[in-house]
Amino acid sequence: MPPLHGFSDNPFETRSDLVRAAVALLSALSPYKSKDKARIKIPVATAAGFDETAAQLEGFARPLWVVPFLFNESLGSTVGLESWIQGLIVGTDPESPEYWGDLCDFDQRMVEMESIAFTLLARPDSILGSLDDGAKTNLSKWLRQINHNKMPQNNWLWFRVFVNLALVRVLGIPRDELQDQINEDLKTLDSFQLGEGWSSDGLWGDERKQADYYSGSFAIQFAQLLYIRFAGDEDNTRTEKYRQSAREFGASYWRYFDKDGAAIPFGRSMTYRFAFAAFWSALACAGIELAAALDNIGVAKGLLLRHLRWWSKHTDIFNADGTLSIGFTYPNMYLSENYNSPQSVYWCLKSFIVLMLPEEHEFWNAEELPHPTLLVSSVQSLPQTQVVWPPRQILCNTPEHHFLLSSGQMTRRSHKAREAKYGKFAYSSAFGFSVPCGPLLEQMAPDSTLTVSHDGGETWKVRSEPRNERVLSIRTSDNSRTISALASQWQPWKYLDVTITSVLVPLMEMFPGWHVRVHRVQLNGIDQSSLADNALELVDSGFALDAETADGGFIPSTESAVGTEHGCRVDGISCLLRSSAGTAGIVDLTPQTEISVPHQANVDSKAFMLRADPNTNLIASRTFIPSVRHNVPPVGSHGTRESRATSNRELWLATGVFAVAGSAGIDGQTVQDLWRNRPNLRVRLVDDELEITVL
Structure with missing residues (x-):
């Protein structure tokens, strides 16, 4: 205009x-x-x-x-x-x-x-x-x-x-x-x-x-x-x-x-x-x-x-x-x-x-x-992150990316796209957020949130109505630093006993550009018939990135999405996107995370680039969203019918989310170095609470 x-x-x-x-x-x-x-x-x-x-x-x-x-x-x-x-x-x-x-x-x-x-x-x-x-x-x-x-x-x-x-x-x-x-x-x-x-x-x-x-x-x-x-x-x-x-x-x-x-x-x-x-x-x-x-x-x-x-x-x-x-x-x-x-x-x-x-x-x-x-202050230096508890958020004012992590807001009022506007894990001044335009995954445009399905992807539920929100203290392995993280729980369906606890950990001061999410998915006594023999699917997504090149095309698939003006690279466990808007990526950290839990479920995970429907994002009219899809086999698929109906399992997932805004003015080589410098975690359960250590 x-x-x-x-x-x-x-x-x-x-x-x-x-x-x-x-x-x-x-x-x-x-x-x-x-x-x-x-x-x-x-x-x-x-x-x-x-x-x-x-x-x-x-x-x-x-x-x-x-x-x-x-x-x-x-x-x-x-x-x-x-x-x-x-x-x-x-x-x-x-x-x-x-x-x-x-x-x-x-x-x-x-x-x-x-x-x-x-x-x-x-x-x-x-x-x-x-x-x-x-x-x-x-x-x-x-x-x-x-x-x-x-x-x-x-x-x-x-x-x-x-x-x-x-x-x-x-x-x-x-x-x-x-x-x-x-x-x-x-x-x-x-x-x-x-x-x-x-x-x-x-x-x-x-x-x-x-x-x-x-x-x-x-x-x-x-x-x-x-x-x-x-x-x-x-x-x-x-x-x-x-x-x-x-x-x-x-x-x-x-x-x-x-x-x-x-x-x-x-x-x-x-x-x-x-x-x-x-x-x-x-x-x-x-x-x-x-x-x-x-x-x-x-x-x-x-x-x-x-x-x-x-x-x-x-x-x-x-x-x-x-x-x-x-x-x-x-x-x-x-x-x-x-x-x-x-x-x-x-x-x-x-x-x-x-x-x-x-x-x-x-x-x-x-x-x-x-x-x-x-501002240069001799009195105090302002930290890059701050827990603001009344809105249940951590504000992140870092040189690479300006955004917030959010854990406990929701409404049952009839506001349009209420889950997108209040229930996502992260919101960014550089990349905005996306709102749904239909029920399909691409139409839901689920950036910065967790989306789940139990019917082969026919219907999807996005994170909503979190409860038991709280602040956790995350420590480094050498006890040199304590990091405040947000945790909350939600249940995708009223008729299935599935509870998901998510912990959001801002790691930007140690690993610039990164925050991590750890999800505990509890599958408690699910009746196999209610899953209709379909796998449980979970899609964890990062920030939505402007998908256009300077000449009006879509950013192409490349061998390396960093070090170039624009590109998209998917390598199995990670997806990285780069355009004039900046860089956005996601990586499945689960394989390299030390997870010590009983009854860990089998899962097949793969990164992919989600092409969102146009006009779903607030800032960019065409966006790609880096995502990881986790497929969990049907409950008790190798046991008797009785064991399948009463099986209790847990699934623990770790996701690294990476973002550098184009307005940060950081050169491509530095961005590439930041992307490669990924955090490692150790996760265990202590008194029914997630204990996370940054290694």
């Missing part, structure tokens, strides 16, 4: 640069405003799961995260505040044909009320000065409906908090009519807290274990920072708690961004794109200083601006008319949620609220500091 002038060519260094980018984004929407300015409909025919009026309200409301700070005569009525004030008057007038409609339970209109409330709180005089008494009454009545309908018990509660704050502080509704609701919602929201500044998106439990960008930039931490900004003078106790929460959250959240500004895609709503960085924008607006080593406003400034620069280089995020598409780095409906209308994507403008700060604010005049891993 063509670049968007004002955004794609933007250096993102000054406040004026952000204004220019915001104007470019909003100007593309101008032709699609309704006659009376209350609705915006991008000319794309895809639909969301809510009604079309609410979808067009999204188009009007989401730009309000930035519109209040662009009010300037020179910008004209289509971009400046005037057009949105007119739409606000018309949209809340029940006699208008562009009325946004009355609310019902779980209504999308509740979501869009947040940015309207934000505008009222951020620029009350500019808004109220243009409303007569009738318009103010209509606006108040429309907003107050949020208190009379049910809503999800998750980040949505913050929308009601801000609406009620705006009603009280701006529209003159008596506080005693709304304060009880505000207090109740804040109490529920605070119950989502997990520690270390993190919250889950709803109460953490068997139905939902979600701590993703909604817990930070998209909603909860972002909202807490706005609450500090708008209610700090009336709720000192809570806002001081939120200040401390922001400091603790920021102490790990910076690790989700690499040195070039890319964030690690994880969880739902990836089409919100540069909303990843909204936390840094809100942090500056709330005036929060982070802890030592990060306590310079230039750190947050750099994390925000580098992220926007990274997105400016991805011109395929735009439709031909300059509007944003549904997708990530290119248009992609496979990753969308059922609540994504064509207008939903403008949630990304949350990252622009830093324009609330005037030109003379210290944020704009501070030196932009580099990524924390590049």
